[in-house]
Amino acid sequence: MNRLWFARAVALFSVAGLVCSCSTAPSEDLHKETRVLLGTFVEVTVKAEKDKAKQAVRAVLDEMKRVEDLTSFHKPSELTRINALAGSGAVHADPELVALVNESLKFAERTDGAFDPTLGPLAKLWNFSGGGESRLPDDSEIQTALAKTGWRRVKTDTSAGTITLSEKGMSLDLGGIAKVYSLDRARMVLKKLGVRSALVNAGGDVAVVGEKSPGKPWRVGVQDPRNPRGLVAVAAITDGFIVTSGDYERFFLRDGKRYHHILNPETGYPATGLRSATIIAPTGVMADAISTAVFVLGVKRGLEYLKRTPGVEGFLIDDAGKMFFSPGAKDYLEVTSK
Numbered sequence: 001m002n003r004l005w006f007a008r009a010v011a012l013f014s015v016a017g018l019v020c021s022c023s024t025a026p027s028e029d030l031h032k033e034t035r036v037l038l039g040t041f042v043e044v045t046v047k048a049e050k051d052k053a054k055q056a057v058r059a060v061l062d063e064m065k066r067v068e069d070l071t072s073f074h075k076p077s078e079l080t081r082i083n084a085l086a087g088s089g090a091v092h093a094d095p096e097l098v099a100l101v102n103e104s105l106k107f108a109e110r111t112d113g114a115f116d117p118t119l120g121p122l123a124k125l126w127n128f129s130g131g132g133e134s135r136l137p138d139d140s141e142i143q144t145a146l147a148k149t150g151w152r153r154v155k156t157d158t159s160a161g162t163i164t165l166s167e168k169g170m171s172l173d174l175g176g177i178a179k180v181y182s183l184d185r186a187r188m189v190l191k192k193l194g195v196r197s198a199l200v201n202a203g204g205d206v207a208v209v210g211e212k213s214p215g216k217p218w219r220v221g222v223q224d225p226r227n228p229r230g231l232v233a234v235a236a237i238t239d240g241f242i243v244t245s246g247d248y249e250r251f252f253l254r255d256g257k258r259y260h261h262i263l264n265p266e267t268g269y270p271a272t273g274l275r276s277a278t279i280i281a282p283t284g285v286m287a288d289a290i291s292t293a294v295f296v297l298g299v300k301r302g303l304e305y306l307k308r309t310p311g312v313e314g315f316l317i318d319d320a321g322k323m324f325f326s327p328g329a330k331d332y333l334e335v336t337s338k
């Protein structure tokens with residue numbers, strides 16, 4: 001984690017902290033812990049009797065660490081092992097990774113490739129999430145990296161337990177779903193332990209178990225993409241996920257232009273048109289993949305996608321700061337700025 005990214009994560013975290021303090025009145029049975037995981041700050045809040053809450057928080061953090069060890073793109077993981085074997089045929093992989101890659105390919109298909117889990121070669125080039133500085137690559141470098149991408153060139157075989165990357169130099173980057181997949185798992189762990197009320201915040205992406213208190217949903221703030229300490233909306237969430245993809249988390253400015261970490265798989269350059277896409281959905285992987293895809297699709301195609309996807313709502317902010325809502329989004333959202 002480079003210093004700049006660390007500072008950004010702190011800023012994000014403090015907004016999340018502000019959100020949590022407005023959403024959870026101080027109470028003896030609220031137990032909170034924070035850890036740096038999956039490239040961000042993870043804060044777990046569990047409402048339960050003290051010992052049970054402590055045990056649950058620890059179990060959640062351990063589970064999320066396990067997902068990091070499975071999916072990390074930069075640190076050695078099961079994913080980096082598979083990537084290193086690109087071009088050598090079908091490779092045996094952890095069944096959980098095979099399933100996750102399968103899921104990601106499903107979203108690639110459903111979003112016409114706006115979500116593409118094979119952007120590893122481009123991610124390496126731009127280096128938004130690894131250590132060291134991000135950089136603006138030459139166009140020729142981008143074209144060379146683009147030639148090593150394409151979700152149709154990945155095959156999985158669930159019964160054989162293998163993943164095939166068809167060509168040497170290809171690599172999977174699951175950064176668009178791994179963090180919130182870990183929130184899916186966190187929620188599962190909490191439910192298994194009998195926790196009925198909890199919130200897990202991973203750098204602004206949030207999973208919620210149950211209600212905050214009887215009859216009251218958890219309230220989660222949506223960050224203003226141009227003001228790290230401001231909120232544009234507050235969402236009321238019971239048992240579900242709220243996830244945001246934005247151009248303000250990992251970016252650099254060059255000659256007045258913003259370059260950020262969500263890439264258009266067609267061009268290899270950062271997607272344009274939106275500042276943020278916030279998705280409310282019943283599962284984490286779904287929310288995360290769709291938030292990234294909608295960010296790439298832009299306002300018109302993004303809203304069309306949300307309209308035809310049942311159970312999922314979204315809230316987009318375009319590059320002029322204008323807000324757009326899917327048909328049912330306002331049922332969850334209280335907009336705090338115009």
Ligand code: ADP
Nearest residue numbers: 114115116117173175176245261262263265292
């Ligand atoms: P964050 O993880 O920062 O909350 P996202 O969920 O939008 O934000 O994921 C962005 C990450 O997804 C990038 O850092 C990169 O690893 C990966 N990525 C970038 N562009 C795409 C894309 N078009 N499809 C799938 N994954 C992408």
Ligand code: MG
Nearest residue numbers: 176288289292
């Ligand atoms: Mg995402």
